[in-house]
Amino acid sequence: YCGACSAFAYRQISPAVVQRIFILGPSHHVRLAGCAxxxxxxxxxxxxxxxxxxQVYAELEAAGQFDKMNLDVDEDEHxxxxxxxxxxxxMEDYKxxxxxxxxxxxxxSPEREAAYGRIFARYLAEPQNLFVISSDFCHWGQRFRYTYYxxxxxxxxxxxxxxxxxxxDIIETLNPAAFTDYLKRxxxxxxxxxxxxxxxxxxSCLQRADMYSQRMTLKFLKYAQSSQCENMNDSSVSYAAGVLTFE
Structure with missing residues (x-):
């Protein structure tokens, strides 16, 4: 279901520019209080x-904020x-x-999100780096234990x-506190x-930096649902493709 939606984001990539791709994905199988x-x-x-x-792994490890995931955890995580x-x-032509x-x-926690944000900010600022953020949106239905209506x-x-x-809409404002408040509500x-x-x-860290003047814009390009729920016995997963650009 998500492939057609993801394509709207991936087609925005200029592969000739990209030298390094950060992939941030949520942990589904192990409990982590930090990043691994x-x-x-x-x-x-x-x-x-x-x-x-x-090389970047060594730099991140030096920050003292990252755990290691073993291969079993890695292979289980989608x-x-x-x-x-x-x-x-x-990236096939530049493999x-x-x-x-x-x-x-x-x-x-919001505090740890901020701490990791500070670590990744300098990498986000470099034009040769691409960040891929892995996420679905709403998992709705009794099997997901979420039926807000x-x-x-x-x-x-x-x-x-x-x-x-x-x-x-909140994510597009690049306001982490507003996103946290939305999730709490x-x-x-x-x-x-x-x-x-x-x-x-x-x-947000880059926006506050005095020496960083590039304008950032986050825009969602596509939204989809795996199915349309019409009664409380139905279920669906939502997908969204967004792009953060620098000008």
Missing amino acids: LSTAVKYRTPLYDLRVDT SIEMHLPFIAKI DQFTIVPVLVGSL DRNWGDIYQSITRLDRMAM YANTICGRHPIGVLLQAA
């Missing part, structure tokens, strides 16, 4: 192997893996000229759309809330 780095040196895709940037074929395809930086993101917004699927659009089941929070904190 892979022990792998390469990731295999159907097209070719993607090389892990060991949030990073599912982006690898897209990355391999979009020997870029590296990846996979980062597994745990259940972070405001009848004033129409049918269930329309209520879900409104709920997700609120999140997207609605508890929307956005699985990549913490990777998104880290990105917003990194962008």
